[in-house]
Amino acid sequence: MFRPASNESGFFDRTSVEVAPALLGARFTRHSSLGDVSLRITEVEAYLGVGEDPGSHSFRGRTARNAVMFGPPLHLYTYFTYGMHVCANIVCSPEGQASAVLLRAGEIVAGVEYARSNRGEQVTNRDLARGPARLTKAMGIPLSDDGADLMGAVYTLELVDQVQDVGTSVRTGVSGPGGLAEYPWRFFIPDDPTVSPYRASVPRRRT
DNA sequence: GCTGCGATTGACT
DNA sequence: GTCAATCGCAGCT
Numbered sequence: 166m167f168r169p170a171s172n173e174s175g176f177f178d179r180t181s182v183e184v185a186p187a188l189l190g191a192r193f194t195r196h197s198s199l200g201d202v203s204l205r206i207t208e209v210e211a212y213l214g215v216g217e218d219p220g221s222h223s224f225r226g227r228t229a230r231n232a233v234m235f236g237p238p239l240h241l242y243t244y245f246t247y248g249m250h251v252c253a254n255i256v257c258s259p260e261g262q263a264s265a266v267l268l269r270a271g272e273i274v275a276g277v278e279y280a281r282s283n284r285g286e287q288v289t290n291r292d293l294a295r296g297p298a299r300l301t302k303a304m305g306i307p308l309s310d311d312g313a314d315l316m317g318a319v320y321t322l323e324l325v326d327q328v329q330d331v332g333t334s335v336r337t338g339v340s341g342p343g344g345l346a347e348y349p350w351r352f353f354i355p356d357d358p359t360v361s362p363y364r365a366s367v368p369r370r371r372t
Numbered sequence: 373g374c375t376g377c378g379a380t381t382g383a384c385t
Numbered sequence: 386g387t388c389a390a391t392c393g394c395a396g397c398t
Contacts, residue, residue, distance in 0.1 A: 220379070221379085222379080225395080225396095228394080228395080229394090230393080230395095244379085244394095245392075245393065245394095246378055246379070246392090246393085247378060247381080247390080247391070247392085248390065248393080249380080249391055249392080250380050252380085254379090267379055269379085297379070297380075298380055298381065299380090299381080336379075337379075364380090
């Protein structure tokens with residue numbers, strides 16, 4: 166059952182839309198000095214590359230921020246948003262192409278106490294990593310881990326418990342011209358309580 | 373150099 | 386259901 170992710174088979178050379186559903190059920194672990202934290206992935210979203218996906222950070226080409234997306238697969242891409250939140254992605258596609266899978270939600274299956282110390286003592290197990298920014302906070306993933314190796318000393322990914330029944334829907338929180346919300350690139354485990362509640366993208370009001 | 377806004381969350385009505 | 390917080394990036398002047 167233990168199957169550490171590697172790219173020997175070229176599995177991660179495929180696009181994020183192909184890889185994303187296969188990551189559901191996988192175990193993603195961060196090894197820290199305070200102990201390991203493991204996540205069972207229950208919800209992801211796929212983002213494609215230059216000129217392919219108007220909702221992707223890489224749509225307009227390579228920049229300092231998204232450089233890691235253009236690098237080799239099986240690396241971590243982190244970014245900072247809304248002035249306060251960190252989100253984490255798994256880079257896919259061969260080097261030079263930019264596609265990534267956003268980790269939207271999961272269930273903390275090891276290191277629950279560590280996760281709770283990051284999120285707050287009142288937070289229920291179900292809510293610890295229910296949402297992309299909650300997930301990174303629970304696991305203690307810092308923005309500075311952008312580009313980290315997912316087969317390395319700090320992060321590991323194990324393709325275990327892969328699910329057969331995959332739910333799909335339009336992506337959350339993505340807005341803009343051209344009907345971005347129509348891309349059905351959100352994948353989740355149906356009826357799993359840790360899947361984040363769907364919120365349609367709402368244009369922000371001015372003050 | 374300046375400005376608008378985002379792959380969100382938590383607090384509040 | 387509504388809304389503020391908060392800051393780096395990208396696009397424009």
